[in-house]
Amino acid sequence: MKRGNGIASPAETPRGEWALAHIGRRSGTYDDADRARSALLNQVPLCAVVLVIVILEFAGGATADPGFFLLGVLLIFASAGATLIVPWDRGGPLFIAVIPLIDVFAIAILRAASPAGGYGLLWVFPAMWLGSLGLALFITSVIVIPALYWTLLVFSGTIFGLFSAFVLPVVLCAVSYASFTASRRFTAQRALTVSRSEVLAGALTRAHRHERLVTDVLDAVDFGVVRFTASGDVTFMNDSYCRLVDTIPGLSDADDMAADLYASDGTTKISPRDSSIARALRGEFFDRDLLWHGRPTARRWAVRSTARKIRDERGLDAGTVVIVQDVTAELTAQRARDELIASISHELRTPLTSLMGHLELALDDHQLSARTHENLTVAGRSGDRLGEIVAEVLAASRASRLSLDMTISPEDLDVATLLLRSAEEFRPIAADRAITINVDGVRSAHVTADPVRLRQVFDNLISNAIEFNRDGGLVTIVSGEDSEWGTTITVHDTGVGIPLAAQERLFDRFFRGGARKTGGTGLGLSISRDIVRAHSGEISFSTDLGSGSSFTVHLPARAGAVEKLTRSDGESAP
Template sequence: MSTGVIPLIDRGSEVRGTDADIRNVWMWQLLFAAVVAIIVAVGYVLDPAVLRIAPLVIGVGGVFATTIAALVIPWRRLPEGSAVWLPYLDILWVGLLTFSTELRLSHLWVFPVTWLASQFPLSRLVAALAVVAVITLIEVLANEPSPASALRVIIAVLALAFVGIAIHATARQGRAFRTLLTRQSQRIRHSLDTVSTERRRISDMLDAIHIGLARVSSSGELLSTNAAYRSLYAIDESDPTQPAHSVEYDGLRGNALRAGERTFDRAMRGEEFEDERVWLYDSDGRWHALSITTRHQTPRPGEEDSTMIIAEDITELIAADKRRQALAAQVSHELRNPLTAILGHTDRLLESDRIDDRERKRLLIIEESTERMIQLVSTILSARPDATTRADRDPRAVSDLRAVVEASVESFAVTANDHRVRLTLEPGEPLMIWGDAFRLRQLADNLVGNALKYTRPGGSVDVSVRRDGSMVELVVADTGIGIAESDLPRIFEPYFRSETAVESGIPGTGLGLGIVRTIVEAHGGTIHIDSALGVGTTVTTRIPAEAT
């Protein structure tokens, strides 16, 4: 156990701890000197002869001299624990106060004993009790040696020992509690710092996203916002209670929303809505198209209800859509002209009597392909980005998938013959399916076209259409170059081409299979690809025959 002074407060720094120790020394010594001064003053009033007792006068002088020394000694320059000799000196002065007088001033030993018990190790207390015992014994032997006097010494020492040990144990327990509280306080402070740091990180992360976020209480208090929301609505970060400077409108250059119709007021009432369009006119004179969504927040105990506002600025998306529509109109117009010319000349040739049946069949394929191309241009370039391809879920949109696939295979017959690839379609009965014939033809053309493109001369492409329970299965199997197993997980990604396709030198965009999967999924079906390098590829699509 340390032999130094144990400070009563936690050391925040060396100077602060030393100041606490010095104040402790002053407090104990001044308190003891004050009690001695009061006793001497009262004793003098009662009996002026008291001050003629030499040991008592020396003891009082010693107490005051010790007190002055305690006040003037530069304790900071002395080793820690140097003040321990002060209570020992006080014990000696009390011994002199009790010598040759009938006053029971031995009770004053309680002060230095308490001081030692509460502020110093137990060994210092034991030494002090020994000093008290020796002084008391000397006094008894000098004055009145008797069994009663000896018993009085024992009782005094035991009483002081009991008081000292009790105070020492209590002080030790108090220090233990103080240490525990200090550690717990440090842990709590660390936890609070960690929470504060995490909150700052979350706040920084939310401020980094471009979507506006705000939480509104049911009483109308703006509980929290991120930078995007504050920027959109021109909210003063230093005083978020002030009204937003941006104004919401029901449309571009339309009517300003009234109080109660604004998204903030609706969120305050707890309304939940999804992707509602609001136009915002900000303080800089710019228009913003916002897609607003609200979500109710489950309150914690003691919290009031709140609603989260999610505001996404879709101004650029709308502008991009307008640019796309303008481009679509321009491209559609530019593509339709040559396609219309091809279609017109094909019709003129079909009207001629100088062509045989074989040439007429080829011209019909050209005519059909041109018409599909015109329809594809009109549909794809003019359609909205979010337009559905599932035949508007109309159960009356029924097509014969076998007829669609037969037409596709027939259109690729010339290409297969030129590439010396055997292209076959497994015969069978008509297979009626709920679906968009135009999109299904696009599906078949992509699969058959891909199979022919990557099959070497002398190879084969086998196409089959069959019914499997409630599903209709279209399978296109080729003996082409195949796809590496490592490339299969990415085969549907836009613009991705397998390593074997790139190395073959065959041109392509990497969009075909992605389009196929989109069409299949739009019809509620699935697609699966099996492939091996140098062996070939089998693409299996399964589409529900009935509307779901």
């Protein structure tokens, strides 16, 4: 996937790589850096204090045994040096405890060399260190340090009271305990942090995996995907979009005034500022917007686009996603198909007309036997049905968005007259199945429409209401004037209703729904909708499974906006 403005995925950043490499430490483990840091933080302050004491001690000459005192100092500095050179990765927590234990005995030597110096306070440093290394070493510190203190106190030969014998050990034990509890809290917090870090690392890994999957999917599809920020910057575009931009001039440049851009009819030139990308950048959203790129006399491309706004988790504008698809081949093939169907339909009508004429002549012969007359009658009905199928296919071809124009001839008429005539013609067919056609609700309503085309719509709706009805059912036809539309016509049946799976495709061409229907082309409702829309109207339906369906035609009363049928969907061939 190509990205705009240098934006990279988290996995491509050094920060993302560092997080994956470091946040997965497990609780209860020590690494080299932690051990070395702990040793230095505890040993360096002790060495600094001892260094100051040495300077003051030797400057004042107050040391009773300088050699013994110097031995203690050297042990402390030696343990400090060990913190820098010891390979801490070769042992556990007990291994590092050697340093503070050496410090404990070194401080005991300092106090023995100079009892009046108060060097016992230096035991605070190793007591804190040992307390932080766990329960066992905490117990060691509260036993060893007081024991050494009392031993030195006994053998020093000085007189001491009960208070002086216990104040320092109690303080040191309290300091070690405080260090122990603080260490426990830190360990628990660290374990919780590491656990959350591992969860975060797992989520980050899954996010990277999902991002790669989405990227692969978007690069595999044959339509372009581009995302813009709210300010109009491109954040990413897939491979298909890049190929379309390289192939189709002016596709992505909303400011290219030299671009040859045409509306969906292929002939109306429009400004590049009205291109799909320009509209998306202005914040508009649309669905399946069709535009032609290139002059009619030259190589051109049909591009269908869809734009959708996206919002962040706070509901704020996060930009726009535009889907772009090259449908040139599809529209060209569809036009060729419709022209072929129209040609075949025209070719079929001539011999069919001759055939039906000869059948009528034969039926007029009174010398035919009853058997022959019956056979010719069946042939005649089959011929009529074949003629209806050819007419439907031809009408569908003419009504196609990419085929020859078929205009309508509007005139002022009363829909009640057409409905009553259509119902009367279908009564014999309905009577064969004991279905009643009720026209009591038909009221006079005047419209401006093509009577032939409108009758075709009524015939389709009434025919379907009979065909999909129950034996002994009812077909109810209602018409009248409506305050919103002007005129409404409703055909209701008491059949089994329309299944949910069929409702979405009910007006699709060549779709045949229902268990009873075995013939037909599946064009009736599609043609009816195109005719109604050509009259600036609309057709809708409602259904109740097990109770029946209702189809309602909405027409303007005296509409002047009667369009060509080929523009019923707002598209036509260039």
